[in-house]
Amino acid sequence: MADAKVKFGTPAKIPGWINYAIVPLVNLIAAFLISGIVIIIIGDDPIKALEVLFYGAFGYPEAIGYTLYYTTNFIFTGLAVAIAFHCGLFNIGAEGQAILGGLGVGLIALYFDWLPIWLIIPMAMIAAAIFGAGWAYIPAYLQAKRGSHIVITTIMFNFIAAALATYLLVEVLIDSTGQSPESREFAETTWLPFFHEYLTMPKTPLNLSFIYALVLSACFYFFVWHTRWGYEIRVVGQNETAARYAGISPSKNIILAMMLSGALAGFVGVNEIQGVQHRLILDFTGGYGFVGIAVALMGRNHPVGIFLAALLFGALYQGGTELAFEMRSINKELIVVIQGLIILFSGALEHMFRPKIEAIYRRIVGPQMVEAP
């Protein structure tokens, strides 16, 4: 009894792979099953659709490049939402923070283009982080010091960010020779290197920021689980009263976590503005900030899970475009339906299958009778 690892009152331990692999997989399959039914209803072949989707996402080098380019954005926003989650905050504002991040990158590329690229690269990164973090700071401050709910304020700040970007692009930064609300093209010396410039692969938007995403994922893991600052953020997120008791300031950590979150979201601007568009445009964030919530949820706020979830959504974006192109009855809106179903099953209905799966596991393993200590 003394060495019993299992204790009175706790059910038999469910191994991690059930939680991290089987449950998400079952959720995903359920989402695809329902999507399949929808496709049957509109009179097409779901198996073929899945084939096209998969081929479109991973079937040839160009597709992989596009998939990874989308994945990059989802990693940034997924990590952004996740760091806020660890502090118990629901950051709906990654979208707006990404807009600001892009603005920061754009200003560097527009006004410092006389500097060499090895200076532009870190400066753009820092600008993206500072602008994103700064934009997140305001709702964070209001939450920490004034108790304004972060969900409400971050949503509102998305609108403000979009309006600000429109104003700046229409009135201030607009390329006076052009008609549309966008800045002039950046000098080529400020562009982030593309993968296809260095690797033998077809021309795709995949650029250096994919590497940033991987490095930031590793940093994220180290920071959250292996430093005292990450520890403090998690204490605040899990139990604010315990944090106060332990002398950990909730408000400081709320602000810190949100600023990190905003900085991570700001990196979408690096990928999009410095990496691909090479000019400041409107609406470059394309909903990545919102999908980042699903990515973080699906990825269990862990960088490995976030990478996998980001890859899934990247593949859906890319394969979905292909699907809409290949199959006439399936249009862009149906791709959104499929995405929605995946978000529904892996986000909102995350726990629907879990008890069943755990029960099946227990039945297979057999009852472990435990004596009360």
Add this chain to the structure above:
Amino acid sequence: MTLEAPALELRHINKRFGPVHANKDISLSVSRGTIHGIIGENGAGKSTLMSIVYGFYQADSGDVFVDGNLCDIDNPQGSIAAGIGMVHQHFMLVDTFSVLENVILGVEGGFMLADGLSKARVELERLEQEYALDVNVDAIVGDLPVGLRQRVEILKALYRGAEILILDEPTGVLTPQEADHLFRILDILRDQGKTVILITHKLREIMAITDAVSVMRRGEMVAHVETAKTDREQLAELMVGRSVLLQVEKEPATPGETLLEIKNLNYIDEDGVGRLRNVNLKLRAGEILGIAGVSGNGQSELLEVLGGILAPASGSIRYKDQEMFGSQDFTARNLRKIGLGHVPEDRHRSGLVLSFSANECTILGYQDNPEYNKGLRLNQNAMINACEMHIEKFDVRPTDPLLKASGFSGGNQQKLVLAREMEQDPDVLLVGQPTRGVDIGAIEFIHNQLIEKRDAGKAILVVSVEIDEVMSIADRIAVMFDGEIVGVIDSKDATETKLGLMMAGIRDTDTLDKAAS
């Protein structure tokens, strides 16, 4: 058989939760018109058993008989219909409703509320008279003291026609006087032919009021005895499974210098209510100062102010001759650095992060300490080693530093918190409710640890609502009432009656002396 059927009979009840066998083949018979105690440590299965009787859970096997008739109770409505009423540990009342409205909740009777209310008023007044349950039926429940709220719960059960009344740990929130009053009510109920089942882990109550007692241990019923034919020691032994010392053995204290001095301390909460009023206390090295009082009289606030969590409004707090009031250093973090340990009253709310592993909880509050850090990163080996050391020294089970804190039982969680705070070797130790929800076996251990620290010359402040506990471990006792210190007495002069009166706010020395003699 010609004998009258028992009011409640359980036969071979089994209940499993997953792999845990919470109730093993339990049989129990409670005679009509008696008060029957069910005693056992936390996790012994008492609450599970009563939840089965009340219809919250279904037994895996076994039968429930009420008045000799087999009852198929599968929800609380079924048990109410069978004449069983339950008074929960945490009251199920709507604070903003009046007593009357609360009582008819769910049995409003008819479409128009007014009819039901006027009928209920008549019935309630009859019940109040019959059972001496005085409550103003129009009072708002939120305004009533806890003792009266409990009466509302009892009224609720009686109004629904309960013949069998189950009370789950009813005295946890009451002063000794209020508890005595409750016992008088239970007496009347018994005399009127009602059957009362009292679930508790307090031996004193069992001895004071019950006719018969059943003892549970680890999901099994280990004994049924008549209360008159047993004693506290025997019951304690039955509960724990070995003999237990109920009284802590300790030498008289040898207090040294004053390590903590509080003068005219005031604290005002967010609503502008003064929770601490002109509190004056001195805590010396090598002594245990106990703070007694009914919960909610400022003890929690006192602990949190001293622990640097709440900011006081005025007054002076000196730790080791360093004035803290208004000082930059008066934060929970800095206080730990200058040698203050703090075991919070509520280990779930404050002392632990339940979703963290035990070793992560080991550094809570000490995450800055160099021993737990290596450059930028947390030194996970050091954390695990420290946690293993705590587990060994405080006999925590299971012995797994990677297990989540929520996976430990209440007593073991408490030991983890105590170990964390004590092993930093603080000079001043604040302890809130050292043994709340802790098994008898572990209580003994925790008390001995506190005495050991005292004998090592540490200053210890213990806040507890368990009057027995304060009397047994403290050297001096300060009683709090309504945010004030009513008085400080030597624990050798303390009696339960005297402390009880002080807890009710009586400072008049004549009354106290009379009560003492």
